[in-house]
Amino acid sequence: MTDSFVQVALDVPLHREFAYRLSTGSVRPGERVLVPFGPRRLSGIVLAVTADAGDFAGKVRDVLAVPGDMPALPAEVLALCRFVADYYHHPLGEVLAAAIPVVFRGTAAFVAPEPDCHFSAPDLPALLASLSPRAHAQRAVAELLAGSPGQAELRARHPQALRWVRTWQAAGLVTASLTPVPAASLLVGAQPELNDEQQQAVTALCDARGFAAFLLFGITGSGKTEVYLRAIAAQLAAGRQVLVLVPEINLTPQLEGRFRARFPATTIASLHSGLSDRQRALNWLAAANGEAGIVLGTRLSVFTPVPQLGLIIIDEEHDPSYKQQEGVRYSARDVAVYRARKAGVPVVLGSATPSLETWQNAVTRRYTLLTLRRRAIAGAGLPSIRLLPVKKIRSADGLHPLAQEAIQRALSAGQQALIFINRRGYAPVLACTECGWMASCRHCAARLVLHLNERRLRCHHCGYEEAITPVCPDCGNHDLQAVGHGTQRLEDIVASQFPQARVLRIDRDSTRRKGELDAALQQVHEGEADILVGTQMLAKGHDFARLSCVVVLNADTSLYSMDFRAEERLFALLTQVAGRAGRHGQGGEVLIQTLFEDHPFYAQLLDGDYARLAQRLLAERQQLRLPPAVAWAMLRAEAPQAERVAAFLAAARACFPLLRGLTVHEPVAASMTRRAGQERMQVLIAADTRAVLHAALHAAMPQIDALPASQIRWILDVDPLEV
CATH class of the missing domain: 3.40.50.300 (P-loop containing nucleotide triphosphate hydrolases)
Structure with a gap:
């Protein structure tokens, strides 16, 4: 049998792929493999399968294992990750690692237990009518479905109960859910009456064909969530899935509760950092396998495989939480719009106060503006x-x-x-009334915050904390005041x-x-x-x-x-x-x-x-040449000594080509000059257009990667929110 070779992306800070020999078995692009990397074993994602190793012939090591515990990432998700790696100038292997659940990043195989599904019959009389009057055991199991039983309850009723239910499910008479369906109703939850503005928005979303971007601009309390629910219902009725992004974890349970109340028979996969790694992996698999009709999560959810994707919703699209500030510094909002465009599906961005970038897209008619000017509940006005x-x-x-x-x-x-x-x-400050001393962090250019209940002074930037000092360390005064x-x-x-x-x-x-x-x-x-x-x-x-x-x-x-x-x-x-x-x-x-x-x-x-x-x-930004009127990237660096940082950034600045419409500014101190013991500086790269910006970055980044950077940590932040 002829060996085949695979190109693998690994979770390492290198802008390249790695070739390995596959001596037995087969794999597909998007599948997870375990490979040797120096003395370590790493998990990677297969990008391509070839008949030869190309430039790596003669020094190619073997794939160690193909766990088979994760469905292969579909081509559209691989392409999305390639786009993110290219746009944000980040190694593809690290992007792919961030895009999958934690359990699939390690070398141990993930054994997914069979989910304890709950079964229900949307039309129980129709199911009973399909059974023989003499099939008493089957009829007893069918009647049990009125209470949305789990697998254990079904097995306790009859040894063959689960096999029967699976047969009825295949016939479309039974539905399965990861959570119990409320016994009160298996139908869509009660729907409030829409006002004219809401109805116009719902009609526009339901009539959209192919890619279309909508800004749902509604005052607080105007019923934007109800518009989402109606649009979701239309997609579910057509057999499609919906991806819903929310900015923060504390909003997810509330929205999930509303979705479950409205769509009790629909599987909802919730994805956020508040879940255990195991539960997040199970929900991710439910989305990737097409079992979850609604995929609801925070920014990382934008990479989730959704095979029957019909609509993307970005709630509170203006929220800065959609921008990742560590690792791969991507904007989930912008990536979601790109994903919708490539998938040919509508995307809705909802907010009472849209970001200026989104507002500019609406006023220039790149996005369709849908406006909700009054509160949804009758008699409820703005405060x-x-x-x-x-x-x-x-x-x-x-x-x-x-x-x-x-x-x-x-x-x-x-x-x-x-x-x-x-x-x-x-x-925010513990201060001396005599000499003006203020408690400061030893590692950051910031004040320590007084937490009186715990009797601690704490830095909210690096986490350093210390006990409250009883006297001023500078003058010995005992009269310290909370300011x-x-x-x-x-x-x-x-x-x-x-x-x-x-x-x-x-x-x-x-x-x-x-x-x-x-x-x-x-x-x-x-x-x-x-x-x-x-x-x-x-x-x-x-x-x-x-x-x-x-x-x-x-x-x-x-x-x-x-x-x-x-x-x-x-x-x-x-x-x-x-x-x-x-x-x-x-x-x-x-x-x-x-x-x-x-x-x-x-x-x-x-x-x-x-x-x-x-x-x-927007007029001020245009006049002052600030985003979104221009495109920005920020090269940030830090080290224990400020001189090292300044020298590195000066060398990096010299790597940029001279292009019309490009300005590479001198290195300056960051807004927080020291954090966690590291001196911090940055270089602003500004361009008239994104095309010019990325042309400059593509030319400069390989040279910057090659610069000596002992004790230097540096990152590139494209479209930065923090300056």
């Missing part, structure tokens, strides 16, 4: 927004007197209030000011362990909390029926940020926070405490006119 100037008003422990009155009004009416501050911990407010301190203040209220804090510290966030949100929905104190975790996606009052603290810091996207992001954040109030017709008010009430930003926020804000910001 009133007021500014509370705090410059001349003495606020009690951070809360303006009018904010306290508004919270009390909400409580007296049996409603809930939310106090939003985007800083966790007790206070500013964090969620922990605010929780204490609110509890003392409203002693009869039940105060619930929701932030990353209070929901660190598995299940804590779900339990906290359940408390809110069941009315077991009166005042919520929280961070961005509460700002988006959540629908709290009794929430009528929102108070925002410390929003001003973003207005004077070095980040040119700060104003755009602040508008989105405040709009999302404000959108939590008054969603169910009870009326709502939002109060924003500010030192700069005359800033023009607040005038546009109070108008709620995102289109006008976006038009102004």
